[in-house]
Amino acid sequence: MENSKPKTIAFQGERYAFSEIAAKQFFTEEITCVPCKTFDIVFEAVENGSAEFGIIPLENSLTGSIHRNYDLLLEHELMVVGEVFLRVEQHLIANPGVSLSDIKTVYSHPQALEQCRKFLTSLPGVEPVASYDTAGSVKMIHDQKMHDSAAIASSLAARIYEMQIIKQEIEDIPENFTRFHVLSKNDKKFAQPDKTSIVFSMKNIPGALFKALSVFALRDIDLLKIESRPLRGKPWAYIFYLDFSGNMDEERSKNAIRHLQEMSNFLKILGSYPSGYSKESNKE
């Protein structure tokens, strides 16, 4: 029997954060989003069943892979069942009637402040102040009717709180995409999975990485991501993040993974899922 209640999705941040926008992009039906203070809590919520799914950022086109979330994927027994690419657009948002020259303080998440560093330093006498969330900063300047402050957040946050966008797209580098993974306790197929993510480390053998990739090349399996991450204190030990085309129901994928296991000393399949696509932007 289908559950008639909306699905619950745990995410890190406050309401209307980019993770929630990513969740809404992924799930086309109505969903209930559960804000969590930390990524650890997102994983725990899905694990203990208080949320059906979780959504976490995995990498950003400017700042790189979020190793912490890869670590959590290794620590927890959750599966990657979906992928979302979201274009991150940051706007300067204030109460209606406020103009740029009124602003003394700009609140946002540290990452967003970083992404708009050039813009912020171009405003003389304006102090950037870190908060735990982009959308939460909009809520604060709205609730406290702060007329000498602005927030950096998405256009959704501006709309929800009926605030004014003073300046659009203030990021230093406009090509800013974040890739999210949708997590579940059990395997869920939203569409035909065509992409698989694995994490592995290799035995200390000559040309280890080349041999690892050969198990895919020999079976004409396309690689979509490869990243080595050195393990501190072990000069020759690396963890590899690898995404390939195909799913774990396919014979050639199973053969490749079995082959890879022969030469790896650790291997975890994070999940097979339909590959995400990027919408033009996060504009609603």
Place this chain on the structure above:
Amino acid sequence: MENSKPKTIAFQGERYAFSEIAAKQFFTEEITCVPCKTFDIVFEAVENGSAEFGIIPLENSLTGSIHRNYDLLLEHELMVVGEVFLRVEQHLIANPGVSLSDIKTVYSHPQALEQCRKFLTSLPGVEPVASYDTAGSVKMIHDQKMHDSAAIASSLAARIYEMQIIKQEIEDIPENFTRFHVLSKNDKKFAQPDKTSIVFSMKNIPGALFKALSVFALRDIDLLKIESRPLRGKPWAYIFYLDFSGNMDEERSKNAIRHLQEMSNFLKILGSYPSGYSKESNKE
């Protein structure tokens, strides 16, 4: 003739930031460190000769590769001539006599606030505030004699400003290393170079990455880092960051690069340099 004046090193941040600590770890002699507001300015300073060297963070063990600095390495004609691994240790620093319960505000660089997120959320009623620099925050609370505030920074910053470390090593994850590159306009050999960094992109041919790595494997050259970075809007186009064992004076390195050029549509050698090592910590 050797220049008798101390070498000048440009870095991003204010005095006594982690980049300066990394510079002091790399250059054993006396150096003059030139603080710069942005990474772009670091590159420009080395390019226009106002600084002899630059030092930039390339990747962090928790937050991944800093793509922005790889982009700047592609935009500018500087060479990587050195490498430093630095253990990042964050401490809560305040004026002498201030205790933890007095503190209402904690200032630091957004990245440092992020790294100590769990610790900060454990302090009720304390507001984290972003500033442009870890050490700069210590300077501010020192100069303004702020007794209800603390800063998050290195032990060097605490010592320089004669401040008190209220709580040591407050990072959420203690295994926190940053890798820096030392940049120069001209090739400089500090020791025998044994590591080379390149950036390249491949022609759209089947098994492109496997073929790229084969040029090294076939010549028994060890790979030390490999990372793919998708190019947005070009579904099959990737930029690869690759480090290998060896220097560009060696015949087999030259052969491998010549071989790689046959199948790549872009390739840049960032430099050959002596591989860095990590000191146990940044304690002075």
